[in-house]
Amino acid sequence: MTLKEPVAPDTTARRRPGRLRALWLLVAVVVLAALMLASITVGARDVGWNDILAALGGSAEGFDEAAVAKRIPRTLLAVAAGAALGLSGAVMQGVTRNPLADPGILGINMGASLAIVAGMAFFGLAAASSYIWLAIAGAAVTAVFVYTVGSIGRGPATPLKLALAGAATSAALASFVSAIVLPRNDMAQGVRSWQIGGVGGGSYESITQILPFLLAGFAICLLSARGLNSLALGDDLAAGLGERVALARGAASLGAVILCGASTAVTGPIAFVGLVVPHACRLLAGVDHRWLLPFSAVAGAALVTAADVLGRIIARPAEIDVGILTALIGAPVFIYIVRRQKVRAL
Template sequence: MSLTTSPAHQSTGDVAPPRRSASALRGVGLLVSVAVLVLLGLLSIWLGSKSIPFTATWSVLWDNDGSADAVVIHDYRIPRTLLAMLVGAALGLAGALMQALTRNPLADPGLLGITMGASTGVVAALAFVGVSSVLGYVWFAFAGAAVASLVVYALGSAGARTATPERLVIAGAAVTAVLFAVNSAVLLTDPGAFEEFRFWQVGSLAGRYYDVLVPVLPFIAAGIVVALLLMRQLNALAMGDELGRALGAHPDRIRVVGAVAITLLCGAATAAVGPIGFVGLAVPHVARFVAGPDQRWVLPYSLVLAPTLLVGADLVGRIIAPPSEVQVGIVTAAIGVPVFLALCRKRKLAAL
């Protein structure tokens, strides 16, 4: 009897402490990531194309005295920083959720046609309705993203009982191709709409303040809550549909709820600042490299690392060429792509 209980006891004693140690280490890493994000947020409020001394920035940050510096800090830099954090969190979490649902490490928020749907909404607002303000076409972009996601899911589940990841990806590619052709046809015949659209399409935080932040906040907040509630179920889904069902998961329900969360996150983020690539693709890989494949850690890490990347990219874009600035979508690609390629070359990308 001792021969059977002793190894089990020895195994428990050997395995449990490393697991607790690994969890503690991941927790510390997440706290450090949050601290870095906060530090970058404070730097984003302090630094910009207009030079404001640190002491003056700190003073008006807590006491809005109505001065010119206070207007820059409170009316421009704070809402812009908060929007960068919000959009970054939405894109990173949407990318991690999409890669987990499709079990495709190259999936990003544009894979299911959501980004192109938002673009189509903006094109329709500019060309047919005459809406040219950011606040005006935010709602068209969000509506376009929602409709595109519904069409993709309907096509992916047509003629079958379930919408498998493969069918959803194929349907998303087809919808994206069709919408791209429609957008190109409309914009080529309307030069005015094209001029407006090209500034939105590059992905920028310029000119987006509280009037854009407040409307998209509830949608992104709801998407974050829904996505985080799926963490444990995504781990079961990663083992395959049959084994997931044996563990008590409901793959179809998880995919539907996950698609809703992705639509809320990606649709609202894209509507607010335009399509920003790379964030939703690369950040989940970095999260898995740091925290492992457990979705209970991948999603929180993506939620923190993505806004860190976006806030840092926006900060760089504002200070490298004053008084003008480089759009955040361009800076994000310039900073992130080399790092992502380096990880690929070293074969350190964690598999799904």
């Protein structure tokens, strides 16, 4: 009897966090649904329920109905891109064990951007499907390059070395993009607007084109959750537990690269979502990637959608692109993380 008494409280303690995390995840989904509704109704011109129902029924005759018909794919793109960036950021932080890891900070978004711009300028590519493949390839090459540079010298690739390598690589790639675009007046304006990062050009066609890549990336990343939990213990201990470290790290990285490349191909490089979201989600979900990854996807979608709505409100009748607002939010968070983590220990 005395042996059984301590077991019940421990079991209850293990169950309660799971219920609490499930509740927080449900709250996050409800908040996302409310933001999606706000994204459809709020803009340069607010619309009512009748216009929304008419647009969902296929009508686009009136001005308000046409506005709703345009906002629906825009909202869906914001949700998809935000979920992709939030999830990929959480995976990258898990793979590298780097609290500063982010598709923007590590230069992966800029690598995808350079690949797309080079394809447009030198090969005359114009199809969105071609952009997606180029973006994924550019993101993958950049990820390998940054990790290689961060591994040079004594010791393995530390978080600080990876962050510095990513920042330097991102700056260099941005210079290459400018060098390609500046002599090309025919594409300069479009590329500059795309580089800011936004979802204003969302359409059902663009969503359909990136959807298979996003679904593949989501599946790979979510299936990598257990492997990421093992990697968090260290490579030696993970290998001792039977984890195939190289395979787990490679598979998770592949999923993150696919998500980054596909979203960047359509929205442009939206920065800091993958940095801010996982840190916020750990406060609610903890460090277990089986919970952290779904949380990060939902929270990332909510952040990008909220930024899109806010950009339409504060600059009426004009708009502020999502990439500008996420940078304004993410930069202070980045500074806070660096100060809190004590850079020498990174």
